[in-house]
Amino acid sequence: MLKTLLVFVIGALIGGLVVWKLPALGQTAGKDAADQTKADAARVDLTALNNDVARLKSIVPSNSHIMEDVSFHYSNLWFAGQKKNWPLAMFYFNETRNHIRWLITKSPTAKTPEGEVVNLQGIFDGIDTSSLAMLKKSIEDKNSEDFNAKYKLMLEACYSCHKSAGRPYLRPMVPTVPPQAIINYNVEASWPS
Numbered sequence: 001m002l003k004t005l006l007v008f009v010i011g012a013l014i015g016g017l018v019v020w021k022l023p024a025l026g027q028t029a030g031k032d033a034a035d036q037t038k039a040d041a042a043r044v045d046l047t048a049l050n051n052d053v054a055r056l057k058s059i060v061p062s063n064s065h066i067m068e069d070v071s072f073h074y075s076n077l078w079f080a081g082q083k084k085n086w087p088l089a090m091f092y093f094n095e096t097r098n099h100i101r102w103l104i105t106k107s108p109t110a111k112t113p114e115g116e117v118v119n120l121q122g123i124f125d126g127i128d129t130s131s132l133a134m135l136k137k138s139i140e141d142k143n144s145e146d147f148n149a150k151y152k153l154m155l156e157a158c159y160s161c162h163k164s165a166g167r168p169y170l171r172p173m174v175p176t177v178p179p180q181a182i183i184n185y186n187v188e189a190s191w192p193s
């Protein structure tokens with residue numbers, strides 16, 4: 001029994017060795033050529049991939065563009081709040097937050113005009129759990145007075161990030177003119193008859 005097993009194991013080892021060695025023995029000029037073709041194909045793939053990545057990078061919106069969106073949504077939020085249109089206010093709150101998060105996903109670190117690296121992710125995390133969370137609660141509570149105060153508090157948070165990012169001249173303020181005229185801020189908005 002033991003002998004049979006031993007013969008079997010040795011047989012398997014020899015068999016394995018042969019199979020393992022065979023490809024090396026069979027190496028021919030034909031195989032080299034095939035390898036070369038494969039390597040060339042891989043290089044072509046990599047070049048195409050690099051070109052695609054470069055193209056995609058070139059069409060991603062700039063930080064400035066993303067911030068323009070933030071600015072649009074945050075301005076709309078003010079006017080929705082003034083009309084006590086809380087569902088619309090929550091919509092614009094979420095749009096504002098999501099677009100700031102988009103900036104962070106795209107550029108977790110940004111550079112000041114002087115080239116200093118700024119930890120945008122860290123700044124956002126601080127704002128998200130303070131000013132933004134408080135503003136959200138004022139909307140959930142449908143509390144106009146609190147909303148006005150927290151909206152202004154968040155404006156200071158916007159400004160603090162701009163200062164950290166080396167752009168102290170970008171000072172947001174309470175908007176005086178609605179940024180758009182197509183969405184009705186009124187709660188009783190209905191199709192004009």
Ligand code: HEC
Nearest residue numbers: 063064067068070071074110120123124158161162165172
């Ligand atoms: C986590 C950091 C951060 C926060 C928070 C932030 N911003 Fe910005 N913002 C930036 C950076 C960085 C720029 C410069 C982008 C660029 O041009 O490269 C900028 C630019 C801007 C601009 C100028 C866009 C342009 O090019 O015309 C506006 C407007 C703006 N932000 C509005 C806001 C408002 C409103 C808020 C708050 C609701 C806010 N930002 C919150 C980082 C932030």
